[in-house]
Amino acid sequence: MPHFLIADSETLTEREARRAQAGKSSGETYSVTLKQLSPDCAIDIVQPADDDARTFLPDDITRYDAVFLTGSPLHVYDDTPEVRRQLAFMRAVFASGTPSFGSCAGLQIAVTAAGGRVRKMPERMEAGISRRIVATKAGQGHPMLAGRADTWDAPAIHGDEVEELPEGARLLATNPVTRVQAVEIRHDRGVFWGVQYHPELALGEIAVALQRQADDLVTAGLAESRDDVDTRADQIAALHRKPDERxxxxxxxxxxxxxxxxxxxxxxxxxxxxxSALDRRRKDSAVPSPAA
Structure with a gap:
């Protein structure tokens, strides 16, 4: 039975706000998704950003088969106690050799912990649908993107992006809005796979996220009014209910x-x-990389 650790990147206030509007925190959403994909798995959820968060050492993480990092409104470039705790947690994950996966802010935490940089997106956001994502040469044939179409769209909502990848990272997918859409990072003893978009989210949750950030979307020029945001959110929520509706x-x-x-x-x-191929806890040599 696989045992997974989910690191909820949200603060307590953010978790409560998301539960009030979407019904679940980001960590709880990941848990539901993983239970559907791996029904026999056991799951623990931790909140590394919290003041009273447990400090994880690499040996504490080795008892898990994988670690998942969620999205959140966190800005990784802010030098705050919440951010520092998240980065310390991710460095312990890398040092443990336990495979890890993250989306949105989870990707940005891993990038920063490994020595890369994240920035606020200059005069733009990506919200609702990340369009025209394509695999890079390194991403073509990479196992994370196996089965993807030549070009695909994905749920997304973010105002920050990766500015510089760390040493040991391979850019796997990109699009015209945000250069880093999917990446593999090999750092310390660990292997991390991450995406800027949200494969874990139901479309109804994306609709709620748009409504929660309606003012930001208007300010960014993606919508003229909150009513416009509500209209798009309603369309995405309708697709959630009727995904086959042409x-x-x-x-x-x-x-x-x-x-x-x-x-x-x-x-x-x-x-x-x-x-099993990504697990480096009991082997010091890196698994072979796909051909670039």
Missing amino acids: ALRWLLGVDGEFADEDRRRREIVNFLAEL
């Missing part, structure tokens, strides 16, 4: 890569399938 897919300009739950989760499914 009219809704046409209205949103998406296909099954975005609308179908099993295809939307492809990166997580592939990560779970590759855990």
Whole structure:
């Protein structure tokens, strides 16, 4: 029975706000997704950002088969106690050799912990749908993207992005809005796979996220008013309820890569399938990298 550790990147206030609007914290959303994909798994959820968070040492993490880092409103470039605790946790994950996966802020935490840089996106955001994602040469044939179409859309909402990848990272996917959409990082003894988008989220949760950040979207020029944001959120929520509805897919300009739950989760499914190859706890040599 696999044993997973989920690091909820949200603060207590953020978790409570998300539960009030979406019904679950980011960590609880990941837990539901993993239970659906791996019904026999055991899951622990921790909150590294909290003041009273347990300090994890590498040996504490080796008892888990994988670690997952969630998204959150966290800004990794802010030098705050919450950020420092998250980075210390991720460095322990890398040092443990336990395979790890993260989305959105989870990706940004791993990048920063390994020596890269994250920044606020200059005069833009990516919200609702990350469009026209394509694999790089290094990403073509990489197991994380196995089964992906030549071009795909994914759920996303973020105003920060990776500015510089750390040493030991390979850019696997990109799009016209945000250069780093998918990446593999080999740092210390660990292997991390991450995406800037949200394969773990149901479309209804993306709709709620848009409504929660409506003012930010208007300020960024993605919508003229909160009513416009509500309209787009309603369309995405409708697709959540009727993912096969051709009219809704046409209205949103998406296909099954975005609308179908099993295809939307492809990166997580592939990560779970590759855990034994990525596990470096009992082997010091790196697993062979796919051809660049």
